[in-house]
Amino acid sequence: MSDTACIQELRPRVNTYLEACCKRHSQAGASGLLGEAMQYCLLGGGKRIRPILVLACCRTAGGQTATPTSHNNDDPSALAAGAALEMIHTFSLIHDDLPAMDDDDLRRNRPTCHVKFKSDAVAILAGDALATLPYLLIHREIQDRTLAGTLVTELSEATMKMILGQVYDTEGAFPADVTEPAARLTLLHEHKTGALIRCACRMGALVAGADQDTLDALTRYGQAIGLMFQVVDDILDETQTTEQMGKPTHKDADRDKLTYPTVHGLDASHALVTDLEQQACTALNHLPASCDTNHLLALANYFASRTR
Amino acid sequence: MSDTACIQELRPRVNTYLEACCKRHSQAGASGLLGEAMQYCLLGGGKRIRPILVLACCRTAGGQTATPTSHNNDDPSALAAGAALEMIHTFSLIHDDLPAMDDDDLRRNRPTCHVKFKSDAVAILAGDALATLPYLLIHREIQDRTLAGTLVTELSEATMKMILGQVYDTEGAFPADVTEPAARLTLLHEHKTGALIRCACRMGALVAGADQDTLDALTRYGQAIGLMFQVVDDILDETQTTEQMGKPTHKDADRDKLTYPTVHGLDASHALVTDLEQQACTALNHLPASCDTNHLLALANYFASRTR
Numbered sequence: 001m002s003d004t005a006c007i008q009e010l011r012p013r014v015n016t017y018l019e020a021c022c023k024r025h026s027q028a029g030a031s032g033l034l035g036e037a038m039q040y041c042l043l044g045g046g047k048r049i050r051p052i053l054v055l056a057c058c059r060t061a062g063g064q065t066a067t068p069t070s071h072n073n074d075d076p077s078a079l080a081a082g083a084a085l086e087m088i089h090t091f092s093l094i095h096d097d098l099p100a101m102d103d104d105d106l107r108r109n110r111p112t113c114h115v116k117f118k119s120d121a122v123a124i125l126a127g128d129a130l131a132t133l134p135y136l137l138i139h140r141e142i143q144d145r146t147l148a149g150t151l152v153t154e155l156s157e158a159t160m161k162m163i164l165g166q167v168y169d170t171e172g173a174f175p176a177d178v179t180e181p182a183a184r185l186t187l188l189h190e191h192k193t194g195a196l197i198r199c200a201c202r203m204g205a206l207v208a209g210a211d212q213d214t215l216d217a218l219t220r221y222g223q224a225i226g227l228m229f230q231v232v233d234d235i236l237d238e239t240q241t242t243e244q245m246g247k248p249t250h251k252d253a254d255r256d257k258l259t260y261p262t263v264h265g266l267d268a269s270h271a272l273v274t275d276l277e278q279q280a281c282t283a284l285n286h287l288p289a290s291c292d293t294n295h296l297l298a299l300a301n302y303f304a305s306r307t308r
Numbered sequence: 309m310s311d312t313a314c315i316q317e318l319r320p321r322v323n324t325y326l327e328a329c330c331k332r333h334s335q336a337g338a339s340g341l342l343g344e345a346m347q348y349c350l351l352g353g354g355k356r357i358r359p360i361l362v363l364a365c366c367r368t369a370g371g372q373t374a375t376p377t378s379h380n381n382d383d384p385s386a387l388a389a390g391a392a393l394e395m396i397h398t399f400s401l402i403h404d405d406l407p408a409m410d411d412d413d414l415r416r417n418r419p420t421c422h423v424k425f426k427s428d429a430v431a432i433l434a435g436d437a438l439a440t441l442p443y444l445l446i447h448r449e450i451q452d453r454t455l456a457g458t459l460v461t462e463l464s465e466a467t468m469k470m471i472l473g474q475v476y477d478t479e480g481a482f483p484a485d486v487t488e489p490a491a492r493l494t495l496l497h498e499h500k501t502g503a504l505i506r507c508a509c510r511m512g513a514l515v516a517g518a519d520q521d522t523l524d525a526l527t528r529y530g531q532a533i534g535l536m537f538q539v540v541d542d543i544l545d546e547t548q549t550t551e552q553m554g555k556p557t558h559k560d561a562d563r564d565k566l567t568y569p570t571v572h573g574l575d576a577s578h579a580l581v582t583d584l585e586q587q588a589c590t591a592l593n594h595l596p597a598s599c600d601t602n603h604l605l606a607l608a609n610y611f612a613s614r615t616r
Binding site: 031091098100101119120121128129131135139149159160167171173 | 339341403409427429437440444453457460461468478482
């Protein structure tokens, strides 16, 4: 299965589940204007990288989604965990796009939430709701209380890190002992982007009931591709057009924000991508021989070579 | 024990626990500027009504906090649940005070978060962190996975309602079939204020392992005092000064927002407070005779007659 094939198989499944989620939980306060704003943002495209990683890691670790051909045999817990992560990711984008934060009008080639609904308040509250619903979702959809509790802990820990990363990014408020631009950059992105991607891989392993070695290997894989994802993002922000990316580009450099190309240069950034892809693949070598790592190898390659 | 005595006993205990919480979970992304902003808002006074209700309802329902003299015998789960609720309440205030929402500079006689830290972004992110940490807190502090799961479900459901109430309040976006001002007012406040107070009472009962009848009775009590709390708030906003309240008053009426005094008049609002206090007390009659309801009766009276 090629990289695109794996994503092409999983993405529609994630989207179908997210749509069903919105219907099933509309009573949870998500009706009317609030629900409309939540759904506009949650269902409006998106690469679905995090839920895809949950499903792919669950397969690799031997979860119920292990058979590529068993299209209707996804572990419902993996889908719920992935949807929860996607909601957190979406909430972070909505708040990040606000005038008080990055002030972006365009996301996924559509107006951002506060632009679409002509109200910063609606965007703040839709973000708040998408920061809350994941915890309700996990406990409602996952019958195994121990697993649900573990997933809630993983998700809330990763979300706290992501928020801290946003503080580093927006306010430049780094810890006093981290002064070098390169060290700040790594810390920033391990938090802002890396934490949720790493969490996706861990959640997939946890849903599959993986042993500690498998969990550790998939954690290292997630750590590497999480950082790699952001290096590629920085490279694309520098080299691509707004039309190609579906969102404004060149903004970070214009604002003197720390990015991989500005700190390390474009060539070194490309080399870092190659290195991180290699780290991700090496991590997978530590999995039991029975694990099928093809999906995850293909995904690492896809994330390393994506152009949007 | 008089009303103030009950609150005077419990409030310092809640405050001590919240301070310990902030220290214990500072690794969870709450260090540096983010942690400072979170703690400024969370530890900066506040009536602590919700955690006090969790503890008082836990006592009444026969939980480990049942003996008034056992000062160090609080059920740790009740304290954790109360702290989680107080964090959600604080997050809602931080976001509500933003220029994009109610645009308030003063809260508890101190500058609001975005004013203090001269950054709307910091306030948005501190609110986001306080919307997330409760779920981590519950699962870290409460060993019983089933109880933790139940509390997370209760908390996230109530938070979704609170957020929906904010949408009603800020955007006036009521359901199409609710057109009468009086009906809108009730719906608004059952969501915006009532849901978290009702949740506090339910959490206390659930921590105590209450049976269904006890849970139902405390839910009705919480429902009545939750609405009553907001009616009193509206009356105070109309009749008190900024100095007395520690926050700007007369703002709701000036903005043509729905309030009990503007919809029903001051006299009818006072009568409603009396009626809701009576409803709360009547609900307690349905508890088993072994339950000591003195605290809850005193709290209902305190909430009905408070002047700030």
